[in-house]
Amino acid sequence: MQSMLAMTVTTIGLHHYLVLGAFLFVCGLMTMLLKRNAIGILMGVELVLNAANVNLVSFNYFSYAGKAGAPALNGQIFAIFVIVLAAAEAAVALAIFLNFYNNFTTIDVERASNLKG
Amino acid sequence: MDAINSITNANAEAVLFYLFAGMAAVSALLLVLSRNIVRTAVCLLFTLMGVAGLYFLLHAEFIAAVQLVVYAGGTLILIIFGVMLTSKSPFSKFQPSAAEVAIALSVGTVLLGSLILALHSFPFPTAEADVQGKYPLVSLGQALLGDYLIPFEIASVLLLVVMIGAAYLAKGRRHEEENFKFHRTPASKTMREWT
Numbered sequence: 001m002q003s004m005l006a007m008t009v010t011t012i013g014l015h016h017y018l019v020l021g022a023f024l025f026v027c028g029l030m031t032m033l034l035k036r037n038a039i040g041i042l043m044g045v046e047l048v049l050n051a052a053n054v055n056l057v058s059f060n061y062f063s064y065a066g067k068a069g070a071p072a073l074n075g076q077i078f079a080i081f082v083i084v085l086a087a088a089e090a091a092v093a094l095a096i097f098l099n100f101y102n103n104f105t106t107i108d109v110e111r112a113s114n115l116k117g
Numbered sequence: 118m119d120a121i122n123s124i125t126n127a128n129a130e131a132v133l134f135y136l137f138a139g140m141a142a143v144s145a146l147l148l149v150l151s152r153n154i155v156r157t158a159v160c161l162l163f164t165l166m167g168v169a170g171l172y173f174l175l176h177a178e179f180i181a182a183v184q185l186v187v188y189a190g191g192t193l194i195l196i197i198f199g200v201m202l203t204s205k206s207p208f209s210k211f212q213p214s215a216a217e218v219a220i221a222l223s224v225g226t227v228l229l230g231s232l233i234l235a236l237h238s239f240p241f242p243t244a245e246a247d248v249q250g251k252y253p254l255v256s257l258g259q260a261l262l263g264d265y266l267i268p269f270e271i272a273s274v275l276l277l278v279v280m281i282g283a284a285y286l287a288k289g290r291r292h293e294e295e296n297f298k299f300h301r302t303p304a305s306k307t308m309r310e311w312t
Contacts, residue, residue, distance in 0.1 A: 016134060039203065
């Protein structure tokens, strides 16, 4: 039992990375729930995307062996596309926030309630 | 000798993993807790750098470099510029209420606990990928321009659309708004002036 615990502590496996990914995901979700600042919410989204990337790259390394003769790279390529999409999403979101700031002179998402019935 | 080497390698890997993972996890936690938006951005920077170190440990060197260049160098600078441009907010207090904190905490703990339980009860297959055989960067480029050519091109079109759209949105109707605010001219007249 002791040696098994030592094994799980010293030998880094897939589970370690997945637990870290889950933790980063929950942190990003709580950031989205707790922040009133729109840019803080954007940072939470970035954190969630990073958690997904950690999962993709670690699954690529640990559990997908690839076709015969070719190295396994699908997870890494998905991670690249996620990074590209995150950059695009951040650019559009910041443009929207600047427009929002110009119209409301604040970045507090609670004040964007014009469409509330 | 080989056994000793492999043991020390495993230990070094474990130490590096805990270093980078601890850096990412602690700064992610600080990101949730901090109230200052600039401090939040700095926490996000350290989280991204820790995750980049983990990519190095997973033999995904290209992803790590892209993470450092695009995320830490590009997206985060963009976010910090957004913080600077919108820092003067007179009406906002940015404090969540106690009910919101309670809801977020309960959702977070339940989700984290169930995720970790699910991870530990599911037996994942572990076949370590053959990354040593070929230099993976070459095959990464070949895969991007081979099997993944259509998503690659769609991503480039998407980036063009995003660039034009973001420029249009951020330019917006600022001049018209200022005119409207300060000179009380009707919007239709300002539109004619500015077009």
